[in-house]
Ligand code: PRP
């Protein structure tokens with residue numbers, strides 16, 4: 001069952017060479033979102049992983065923007081809340097921010113100061129792990145807020161960019177690797 005779900009996921013990811021810049025192979029998850037069974041398979045696989053590996057999860061924390069597509073679905077399955085880490089300037093009220101590097105640029109990530117409470121156990125989620133800069137920044141934000149990061153979940157891991165090493169000692173779970 002697990003293998004057939006993974007097959008379904010893999011078959012709904014497209015590659016676009018030289019987007020958004022020459023030399024980048026962009027992994028497009030739009031077909032995955034468009035297909036109800038494939039999207040369910042993603043959430044099923046994440047849910048199984050979380051239930052097997054973690055006793056208690058307090059919140060799912062999703063990364064702007066594509067982490068928002070999967071995070072709330074998983075959070076609902078687990079019966080927990082969802083929190084947004086956004087690109088800077090999008091969140092109202094008191095916020096905490098960090099700067100980070102991307103595979104193709106730099107950016108700033110921000111969270112509402114009251115989004116997570118000290119000691120809360122959180123899982124971070126995004127569509128894709130490249131250099132790990134984005135998830136690393138989110139981990140820093142969680143540390144600033146004294147939340148406990150249990151691990152990171154991604155649909156796709158780009159192995160050659162070694163994001164897993166950048167995120168150590170955090171654990172990373174990916175469904176598909178390139
Ligand atoms: C992409 C992707 C991840 C991040 C991964 O988002 O969705 O969030 O890059 O790269 P990294 O591991 O090198 O940090 P992007 O910043 O392109 O923004 P978007 O989700 O708004 O398209």
Ligand code: ADE
Nearest residue numbers: 024025026027103128130
């Ligand atoms: N984010 C960073 N690198 C990416 C890639 N190669 N494909 C899709 N999203 C990305």
